[in-house]
Amino acid sequence: MKYISFAIPSYNSQEYMSHAIESILVGGEDVEIIIVNDGSSDDTSKIAHEYEEKYPTIIKAVDKENGGHGDAVNSGLTHATGKYFKVVDSDDWVDAEALQKILEFLKKLESEDAMFTFSAKSFRARFFAFRASFTSAPKVSKPGQSFTFAIQHHPHTFYIS
DSSP: OOSEEEEEEESSOTTTHHHHHHHHHTTGGGEEEEEEEESOSSSHHHHHHHHHHHSTTTEEEEEEOOOOHHHHHHHHHHHOOSSEEEEOOTTOOOOHHHHHHHHHHHHHHHHTTOEEEEEEEEETTTEEEEEEEEEEOOTTSOTTOEEEEEEESSTTOEEEO
16 A cells, blocks of 8 residues: 655656655655656656656656646646655655655554544645644654644545645
């Protein structure tokens, strides 16, 4: 099972997208990376497909006509199979230690009987934001510690912010 699907919206990103991809690969089989080529005219698509070929169980390359950043994010969400969803722009990266801690937390959350209290607020048209406070804290968090999630209408896809 993939814990987090990372969408990487990419437009003419050949010069720097590898850094974003490599920074997420440290999550191994627990992550899914969806590289969305948003109609690039450079080698973005070629690079994405090379990564997909090298890491077929982790990376998906998606080519689409240019529709802008939001459209590329939505395309990534459409292709996501992970339990949680996060967008990482092609010129950004993920801290390896932080990613490992998040994955440990999500695994712990799933293995323990954690209870949540939620308060919802509207967040864009397709998402709802939730502030989750632990009443029964997993070992990797402290009682009262809060995290913000946004849940897409698919019940198993969360956007971690």
